[in-house]
Amino acid sequence: MKDEIKIRKQIYLEPKQNEQIKLLSARQNKTEAQIIREAINHYLTENKKELDDPILELIGMVKNETCDGSTNHDQDIYLKKNEDTHETR
Structure with a gap:
């Protein structure tokens, strides 16, 4: 996924979400964007059946x-x- 073109999206996070993303980012040595993309991928995988409607x-x-x-x-x-x-x- 590193070499793929990425689309910029601007979102608003709740303060608690922001804190947790920052914490995960530091602990996993990943960027905050990577953490968010992984969360989105997990959500999309969990909802694949709905996407295939x-x-x-x-x-x-x-x-x-x-x-x-x-x-x-x-x-x-x-x-x-x-x-x-x-x-x-």
């Missing part, structure tokens, strides 16, 4: 030129491949 694929469908999303949403969400079921798109 097929309903999220509807986001941006307009860009994909889907114009019948409101009438054929079940097929668009759940039938990615024709071999998924006997039904066709």
Whole structure:
């Protein structure tokens, strides 16, 4: 992850969170940013199932030129491949 381009985000921490991050940073000999990124990675791993929700694929469908999303949403969400079921798109 060191060589990857990183995106800057500005967040507000509670004073207790800030103290704990500083403490972990010193004890683990890591930067505060590393501690925060590791915490975010842990959170995202724990919530992976929610991230994989097929309903999220509807986001941006307009860009994909889907114009019948409101009438054929079940097929668009759940039938990615024709071999998924006997039904066709």
